Amino acid sequence: MVSMKDISVTCGVSVATVSKALNNHSDIGEETKEHIRKVAKEMGYFPNSAAKALKTNRTYNLGVLFVDDDQSGLKHDYFSYVLDSFKRTAEQRGYDMTFINCCKTRTNKMSYLEHSMYRGFDGVAIACIDFYDPEVVELVRSDIPVVTIDHLFNNRIAIISDNVKGMKDLLTFVYNKGHRHIAYIHGMDSAVTQSRLSSFYKTAEELGLEVPDEYIKEAAYRDTKGSFAQTQELLDLPNPPTCILYPDDFASFGGINAITERGLNIPQDISIAGYDGIRIGRHLEPQLTTLRQDTEQVGAKAAESLVNLIEHPKTTLIQQVVVEGEVFEGRSVGTII
Structure with missing residues (x-):
């Protein structure tokens, strides 16, 4: 497996310089960054996620707690588009997305909070679930950054369709x-x-x-x-x-x-x-x-808010973000004169 030390030897720079270049630090020139990244790619270097987590105290992984009453899952017409937008926006910010096991027949005996801690999620988005479930309330009241979709909790960011x-x-x-x-x-x-x-x-x-x-x-x-x-x-x-x-x-x-x-x-x-x-x-x-x-905006704002809460916890406002929709006229409502 290629290491940063291998890259430093090939590029003739220190390991610290390689680390800064790969993590896009501002005190490294753009030309040097591009050269080091190019060499790293050619050598087949991939950062170790566990090592990165130890260094940054983040896993760059977001949990999603989602289940609807009829168990339609990602076939759910509305939320499938919301979650697709959430996923794309999270990926643009450098985060992966993982679903929290919410099956009623769970055999691992872990609560939603325990599962989130076990997976090391940096934050969790909650959508389309029984928000009054004691396990959901426990997760919301924990220290893990949480954003809810279409439901309001005190002291939590909520993304709400108007x-x-x-x-x-x-x-x-x-x-x-x-x-x-x-x-x-x-x-x-x-x-x-x-x-x-x-x-x-x-x-x-x-x-x-x-x-x-x-x-x-x-x-x-x-x-x-x-x-x-x-x-x-x-x-x-x-x-x-x-x-x-x-x-x-x-x-x-x-x-x-x-x-x-x-x-x-x-x-x-x-x-x-x-x-x-x-x-x-x-x-x-x-x-x-x-x-x-506007499923695109609901999903995007949920991901943006959650990432901001993770990366800037002291300056991110805990607020309700309201997303407006619009009437699509169609042709199924006739005119009565």
Whole structure:
């Protein structure tokens, strides 16, 4: 295995100079740096991660704690794009990403905190999990730098999609299309659901829109069967809605099936809108109207905030970072004159 001493002999410089060049220290000239790096690459030198960790007190490895209720993993339409952006941004800053074992049938008996310490993570990002799980709370309260996605903890950086503004913009868009009978099938209880539902009611009040209790239904996120059943109930009402909002784009597919099964057309007979802006919704016919969340920014800001917290703990602000989305008009909400 090639060592820094081997490189120093070949380049005719000290081991300290080789180390500084490979670690991009400012007191080494650019020409010298480039020469040493070129020689190191030609000789097949790779830094030893364990030695680097001992010297810098970092492993340059970030842990990610992620699991959703239906165990969809990286097939999860929204979070897969968030985590892809997180990974790319972390790599640009010189960090790797490793998933924390969150399987319910774990055999290693280690808690999330113990697993994080065992792996030597410099920091951890937490997304799409039961944030009230005692193991999650233990990890959040530890000394390990933590950033959460779409959930707020005291004294922790949180990257939040603007669910309040997102729902307001979506409902206002539907209202401006002439709809006055708008139903909402929301997700199961969570911080995200609470924000969206409160925003729905507040926006409806501001618009002077009456929302009967029977227009508000509940189905799990990404649950097409639940959305199918709830859509059937809404269509059976004596005064059915002219537009139905769904908890997310994937769940809306269940609603679409219920509507087409009745022989109804979208948006001529009834309008629908989703939430998230997943790509498959753009390939439906008609194209799905939705609130498109900025997954690129959510993932990037989570990685940037976590790395900054690791590298500059004294100057990095512990704050809530809100990322806005935008209404994607699509063609699934018709105009009522």
